Amino acid sequence: MLCAKEGCSLQTAGKSKYCATHRAEARKAWLDNVRKSEQERADKITAHVALWNRGRAAALEAGKNAIPTPMVVGTPTPETMWEPQGKLDPNQPQYYVEDGVCGFAWVKVRPGTSSFARWLKKQGHGYSAYRGGIDVSISDFGQSMQRKEAAAKAMAKVWADAGINCYAQSRMD
Numbered sequence: 001m002l003c004a005k006e007g008c009s010l011q012t013a014g015k016s017k018y019c020a021t022h023r024a025e026a027r028k029a030w031l032d033n034v035r036k037s038e039q040e041r042a043d044k045i046t047a048h049v050a051l052w053n054r055g056r057a058a059a060l061e062a063g064k065n066a067i068p069t070p071m072v073v074g075t076p077t078p079e080t081m082w083e084p085q086g087k088l089d090p091n092q093p094q095y096y097v098e099d100g101v102c103g104f105a106w107v108k109v110r111p112g113t114s115s116f117a118r119w120l121k122k123q124g125h126g127y128s129a130y131r132g133g134i135d136v137s138i139s140d141f142g143q144s145m146q147r148k149e150a151a152a153k154a155m156a157k158v159w160a161d162a163g164i165n166c167y168a169q170s171r172m173d
Helices: 020-065 115-123 145-161
Strands: 071-074 094-097 103-109 134-137 166-172
Touching (some): 020 115, 020 145, 103 145, 115 134, 145 166
Antiparallel strands (some): 071 094
């Protein structure tokens, strides 16, 4: 059988469709392509790590600088128990909560099949969200919802500015 390379009249080598010379050329081209793909993959991972680090740094800074609205928690008086701003019973213990209301915040990245979303999940930074996408929880700042919200918004902004489809979400506990 003749070599599949156009213009070559040599016999094929082994099970290849090319002669020995053209088989070596084809293998070299294939190996170069594999190396190029591996380098592109490594560059993409490096970019994901850098983006994660920038988002995380922005989140920590924003959460640290957030000024939550403090609250006083106690037992309402029986007459005002069902009013939204009921009065607290002065005979019962009252507690000052400096970090404000308790809650959660996270950043949702969509679609969950994007390269960055898959990398987040693989690294353990995110998890599959109930309604699609990947959620990245803000686990710093104790139970302060306002600090967590500030952190989530800062992280989402950094990622969105880099072209990632994401947004911050929160919920009171």
